[in-house]
Amino acid sequence: MIDVSIESVETVGLSAPLEDRFGYAQEWVDRRSAVLVKVEADDGTVGWGECWGPVAGTRETVEDVLAPTVLGEDPLHVERLYDHLYDAGRATYQTVVPLPAISGLDIALWDLKGKLLDEPVSVLLGGRERGDVRAYATGHYFRDTDDLSVQYDEIADEAAANAEELGALKLKTGLSLLGYGPDEDIELVRTVRERVGDDVTMMVDANYAYTRREARRVGRALDQLGVQWFEEPVAPEDIEGYAALRADLDVPIAGGECHTPTDFTRLFDVHGVDVAQPDVCIVGGLTPGRRIVTRAQEHGIDVVPHAWGTPVGLAASLHLIATVDGRPWLEYDRSPNPIRDALAGPGMAPDDGTVPIPSTPGLGVEVDLDAVADYRIDG
Ligand SMILES: [Mg+2]
Numbered sequence: 403m404i405d406v407s408i409e410s411v412e413t414v415g416l417s418a419p420l421e422d423r424f425g426y427a428q429e430w431v432d433r434r435s436a437v438l439v440k441v442e443a444d445d446g447t448v449g450w451g452e453c454w455g456p457v458a459g460t461r462e463t464v465e466d467v468l469a470p471t472v473l474g475e476d477p478l479h480v481e482r483l484y485d486h487l488y489d490a491g492r493a494t495y496q497t498v499v500p501l502p503a504i505s506g507l508d509i510a511l512w513d514l515k516g517k518l519l520d521e522p523v524s525v526l527l528g529g530r531e532r533g534d535v536r537a538y539a540t541g542h543y544f545r546d547t548d549d550l551s552v553q554y555d556e557i558a559d560e561a562a563a564n565a566e567e568l569g570a571l572k573l574k575t576g577l578s579l580l581g582y583g584p585d586e587d588i589e590l591v592r593t594v595r596e597r598v599g600d601d602v603t604m605m606v607d608a609n610y611a612y613t614r615r616e617a618r619r620v621g622r623a624l625d626q627l628g629v630q631w632f633e634e635p636v637a638p639e640d641i642e643g644y645a646a647l648r649a650d651l652d653v654p655i656a657g658g659e660c661h662t663p664t665d666f667t668r669l670f671d672v673h674g675v676d677v678a679q680p681d682v683c684i685v686g687g688l689t690p691g692r693r694i695v696t697r698a699q700e701h702g703i704d705v706v707p708h709a710w711g712t713p714v715g716l717a718a719s720l721h722l723i724a725t726v727d728g729r730p731w732l733e734y735d736r737s738p739n740p741i742r743d744a745l746a747g748p749g750m751a752p753d754d755g756t757v758p759i760p761s762t763p764g765l766g767v768e769v770d771l772d773a774v775a776d777y778r779i780d781g
Pocket of ligand 1: 607609633634659708
């Protein structure tokens with residue numbers, strides 16, 4: 403019997419400016435940020451987690467609001483602690499539960515438990531279906547140019563390189579950011595399809611750029627272009643819109659990075675998605691992530707987690723993927739991220755289109771804080 407308790411919770415705030423900003427339907431991105439969470443037990447064992455979002459607010463929520471709930475507690479009881487964190491977050495903020503902040507703590511607790519029990523997190527989550535997973539490239543963001551032909555050419559060049567390396571990629575639509583509309587979005591997808599050929603697996607992510615009517619028109623075109631899935635066609639709040647589009651369109655519907663655990667329940671009840679995409683750094687951590695996988699599988703819905711962070715979040719995502727039925731993908735982010743690149747260790751890069759799932763205790767990821775010293779904004 404292991405007899406330890408949680409002694410400390412610390413955060414590491416990281417933020418790195420980008421040389422060139424890039425865009426997607428909702429905004430321009432000019433920096434990458436992350437909050438890492440370090441939980442230490444009184445025997446000196448350490449667990450790491452990652453929160454999505456800006457450092458400001460997230461750091462204070464973890465350290466000042468959530469940490470008191472777990473200090474002194476037994477770190478082996480992770481799911482019970484998650485439920486207590488959820489309740490504490492709701493009691494504090496009432497209309498919103500700070501799920502990204504809870505995520506970092508929950509992931510760190512799983513890493514800690516794995517190290518204490520000498521098991522990979524995926525084994526503790528229920529068992530490994532696989533030791534590696536195929537990867538698709540996320541990137542192809544909008545360039546900061548008004549010249550549409552330059553926009554198309556540069557995105558097609560990037561897609562061709564990713565097609566060569568992984569054979570699967572995801573495009574962004576939502577050129578409304580630059581003042582264009584669905585016609586220009588469809589043309590972008592057509593341009594890339596012609597460039598990479600019909601054999602390359604291609605997904606499309608609209609980041610809720612559309613009204614239902616626009617999404618219906620774009621979705622029909624995407625089906626003609628052999629698109630694997632149409633991600634976040636409409637606003638995340640429009641659960642009924644997801645169901646209506648899914649009923650109207652042949653192209654599979656995907657979504658979930660902006661959805662809470664209870665949103666997933668509603669989405670599944672109306673069968674609003676073919677592919678559910680919880681992000682373990684956003685949705686509350688691996689505990690709700692695994693619960694969502696169970697519910698998705700009960701509804702015959704595929705799970706392909708969303709992932710867009712540092713190697714800590716990537717490793718957590720890989721352990722969830724290890725437990726998923728069917729043929730999931732890893733979302734492999736190729737967009738610029740100096741923090742991710744500085745923290746990247748060996749073993750999580752694609753080899754022949756697949757990425758190995760760590761099999762060492764915990765998440766199986768080392769965190770070298772010296773490597774990200776330049777990006778620390780917490781002193
Ligand atoms: Mg997305």
